[in-house]
Amino acid sequence: MTYKQRIDGRGFDEARPIEAKVGVIKRADGSAMFKIGNTWAYAAVYGPRNLHPKFLQDPQKGILRCNYNMMPFSSSGERVRPGGSRRSKEISLVTQKALLPVLDLEEYPNSVVDVFIELPQTEAGSRCAGICAASMALADAGLNMKDLISAVSVGRVADKLLVDLDYSEESYPDVAVADIPIAIMPNSGKITLLQMDGEVKKEELMKLLEMGKKVLMEIYEIQKKALKEKYHEVEV
Amino acid sequence: MSEIIVKDKEISVPGETLAVGMDILPGSGTYRDGEKIVANRLGLAMVDGRTIKLIPLSGRYIPKTGDTIICKVIDVGFNGWRIDTNSAYSAMMSMKDATSEFIARGANLTQYYDLGDYIVCKIVNVTSQKLIDVTMKGPGLRKLKGGRIIEVNTNKVPRIIGKQGSMVMMIKDATNCNISVGQNGLIWIYGEPMNELLAVQTIRKIEKESHLSGLTDKIKEYLEENTKK
Numbered sequence: 001m002t003y004k005q006r007i008d009g010r011g012f013d014e015a016r017p018i019e020a021k022v023g024v025i026k027r028a029d030g031s032a033m034f035k036i037g038n039t040w041a042y043a044a045v046y047g048p049r050n051l052h053p054k055f056l057q058d059p060q061k062g063i064l065r066c067n068y069n070m071m072p073f074s075s076s077g078e079r080v081r082p083g084g085s086r087r088s089k090e091i092s093l094v095t096q097k098a099l100l101p102v103l104d105l106e107e108y109p110n111s112v113v114d115v116f117i118e119l120p121q122t123e124a125g126s127r128c129a130g131i132c133a134a135s136m137a138l139a140d141a142g143l144n145m146k147d148l149i150s151a152v153s154v155g156r157v158a159d160k161l162l163v164d165l166d167y168s169e170e171s172y173p174d175v176a177v178a179d180i181p182i183a184i185m186p187n188s189g190k191i192t193l194l195q196m197d198g199e200v201k202k203e204e205l206m207k208l209l210e211m212g213k214k215v216l217m218e219i220y221e222i223q224k225k226a227l228k229e230k231y232h233e234v235e236v
Numbered sequence: 237m238s239e240i241i242v243k244d245k246e247i248s249v250p251g252e253t254l255a256v257g258m259d260i261l262p263g264s265g266t267y268r269d270g271e272k273i274v275a276n277r278l279g280l281a282m283v284d285g286r287t288i289k290l291i292p293l294s295g296r297y298i299p300k301t302g303d304t305i306i307c308k309v310i311d312v313g314f315n316g317w318r319i320d321t322n323s324a325y326s327a328m329m330s331m332k333d334a335t336s337e338f339i340a341r342g343a344n345l346t347q348y349y350d351l352g353d354y355i356v357c358k359i360v361n362v363t364s365q366k367l368i369d370v371t372m373k374g375p376g377l378r379k380l381k382g383g384r385i386i387e388v389n390t391n392k393v394p395r396i397i398g399k400q401g402s403m404v405m406m407i408k409d410a411t412n413c414n415i416s417v418g419q420n421g422l423i424w425i426y427g428e429p430m431n432e433l434l435a436v437q438t439i440r441k442i443e444k445e446s447h448l449s450g451l452t453d454k455i456k457e458y459l460e461e462n463t464k465k
Contacts, residue, residue, distance in 0.1 A: 029296055048296060048324040059365060062324075102250070104276070107298070109365050111324035139250050139278045142295020142391075146267075146276065147251030187251045187274070227249045227278060231293055 003158040003175060007168050015152060015164040015215045020132070020226035022140050030141025032226070034133035036152075037166055038076075038123035043133035044116045045141040048105070051112035062105035066096040066115045068130055074121045076167055091127045098131050098151065098183040098193035104144040113143065124167040125153045128181050131193065136223050140230065149192060150219040151183035154208040156200050161208055163215050180205070182212050186220035189213070244283045247293075248275040254288050263289025297323040297390040297420040299362050304377070306385070306418030307370070309353045312345050319355065319370065322387070322420040327368035329357065334372050354380040354424065356416055376416075383414065383426030386436055388443050390421040395446040396439055403442065403452060410459035411435045434462055 006012065016037030025031035028044035035041075051057050068091040072082045095117065105113065115137065117130040128151035135149035155165045158175040170179055178198030184191050200208065238257020242248055254266060255273040262273045266288055275281070279290030299305075299321055307327065311318035316330040331339055335348055349355060356377050357370040371377070388396065397404050397417055408415050413427030413435045425435045438459060445451060 030294065050324055050326070108324055111366075140294060142277060142279075142292050144277050145250035146274070148249065185251065187253070224249050224252070228247045231247045231278070231280075 003160055003172060006162065008166065012160060012162040013211045013214065015218070016166065018219060018222050020136065020222050022136055022226045022230040028137070028141075030137045030139070030143075032133045032136035032140060034129050034136065034223075036125060036129050036132075036164065038121055039125050039129045040119060040121050041126065041129035041133040042118045042120070043130065043137040044118075045113060045134070045137040045143075046116075047113040047141075048108040048111040048143075049114070051110060056112075057110040059109050060106070062108035062111040062113060064096055064100055064103060064105065064113050064115065066092045066099070066117065066134065068092045068095055068117045068119075068127065070119045070122055070126065074119050076123055091130070094193055094195065095127065095131055095134060099134055099138065099149055101190070101192050102135070102146045102149060102185055103138065104146070107144065113138070113141070124165055124170045124179075125181070128152050128183065131183050132219060132223060136227060139227055147185040147187050148220060148223055149183050150186050150216045150223060151181065151193060152212055152215050152219060153179055153181040154212040155179040156198070156204060156208070161204060161211065163208075163211050180208060180212075182209065182216070184213070184216055186217060240283055240288070242281040242283070242288065244281065246281050247278070248281045248290060249278055250275055254281060259286060261287040263287045265290030265292065292391055294389070294391065297321070299323050299325060299327070299359055299366065299368050299420075301359055301362050303359045303419040304356065305359065305370075305420040306354060306356055306380070306416060306422035306424055307420070309349045309351055309355065312349070312351060317345065317349055319357070321368060322418075322422055325366040325368055327357075327359070327370045329370045329372065333360070333370070336373065349379060354385055354422075356380065356418065356424075380416070380424050380426075383424055384432060384436075386423050386425065386439065388421050388423060388439060390419070392443045392446045393417060393419055393421060395451070396423070396442050398452065403455065406452070406456060406459065407435055407438050410463050411438070434459075437462075 019035040021033045024033045025044045030045035033042050070080045115134050131151040154163050156178040157172050178200045180196045183193035238259050240255040242254040252275045253272045262268045265277050265279050267276050279292050282289050307319040310320045319327050321327050360371050361369040411431040411434050416424040425432050
């Protein structure tokens with residue numbers, strides 16, 4: 001089977017349709033929703049709040065705790081077993097590491113900012129959707145941030161380089177597939193997350209980063225718009 | 237060759253460039269990155285001559301010295317009380333700051349303030365590690381008996397109080413309720429049940445429409461309408 005064009009008909013450098021909204025969870029201090037194609041992520045931020053167990057407290061600055069969770073019937077394949085797994089633990093960790101560089105928690109020593117990312121349905125690219133939602137929710141929670149974070153996955157199927165792989169592409173049969181989630185600070189262009197599943201050549205990676213950056217700037221604009229929309233009424 | 241990019245009273249998101257030029261100064265909620273002045277949080281940009289600052293629109297309460305806050309007693313110790321300030325940090329109130337009454341050695345402190353009591357107190361000191369000292373000595377600082385407590389967005393508290401307390405006075409007069417507003421976003425309301433309810437609804441309305449101009453007149457109208465019957 002050869003791979004000539006994308007299954008859903010979009011261009012190789014195009015992302016799936018994106019939708020974002022801020023302030024979706026009333027009880028949280030900050031919240032946001034981020035949909036990219038059939039991958040939906042909801043993020044809720046609580047805090048800064050009191051941190052227990054006490055041994056986790058850092059007297060120098062507040063800590064960030066992320067929790068990534070796929071809901072039981074969220075994936076297109078088998079039912080996901082509820083609760084944490086090795087995979088969700090890893091993604092929680094990389095999410096935290098992707099978000100921390102922009103956050104300034106020095107004003108909140110000994111406290112914690114909790115981020116909960118829930119995915120009611122997924123079709124690849126869930127960690128990127130989660131990071132996008134989480135960064136908007138953190139901004140909504142009024143925390144000090146240098147920048148937002150935008151994330152998307154890029155990759156290669158057979159000899160084609162593409163942006164925002166969906167599940168059918170990520171698991172394309174009988175050809176080499178590479179999947180590279182990236183997250184950046186859009187204003188400085190610095191990378192905060194770069195993982196790779198599969199293999200690509202150095203030149204291909206450079207090309208992919210360029211392609212990704214273009215889409216990331218589009219995502220950043222959507223995030224910005226969503227944040228401004230929530231507080232739009234304040235503009236009088 | 238400086239240029240202010242952001243419009244006055246425009247919403248800015250973290251990382252957004254607000255202005256370019258070395259002769260423009262970064263105010264609170266912004267930082268300088270080379271030539272640029274960049275937003276450090278989500279907020280309403282205020283351009284005041286050559287300075288740009290961001291007014292926060294969301295976020296938890298951050299304790300500040302001098303704030304009058306409404307708190308809940310969460311623990312009673314040997315020489316004081318630990319109280320919940322509705323922020324990430326709890327505060328300590330020592331025996332000598334608690335009351336002007338004489339407290340005998342070894343007295344049971346719960347007879348002054350028991351667990352779950354709400355009090356109005358004032359922050360005396362906040363350390364870099366956010367250890368908070370509060371006092372009950374001062375005008376209007378007291379234990380709250382009866383009534384109900386509601387929670388509002390801390391950033392909306394100035395609007396609820398109004399200029400020199402005009403807004404809260406209006407609600408008090410219209411509803412015949414006693415109202416205390418804490419800077420930490422907790423509000424105590426005490427009166428007839430139906431009046432309490434009206435006061436709560438009015439405060440929620442202010443919270444929702446705090447950005448609109450002519451809010452005072454609007455609330456006045458709303459109160460008149462609802463107290464007629």
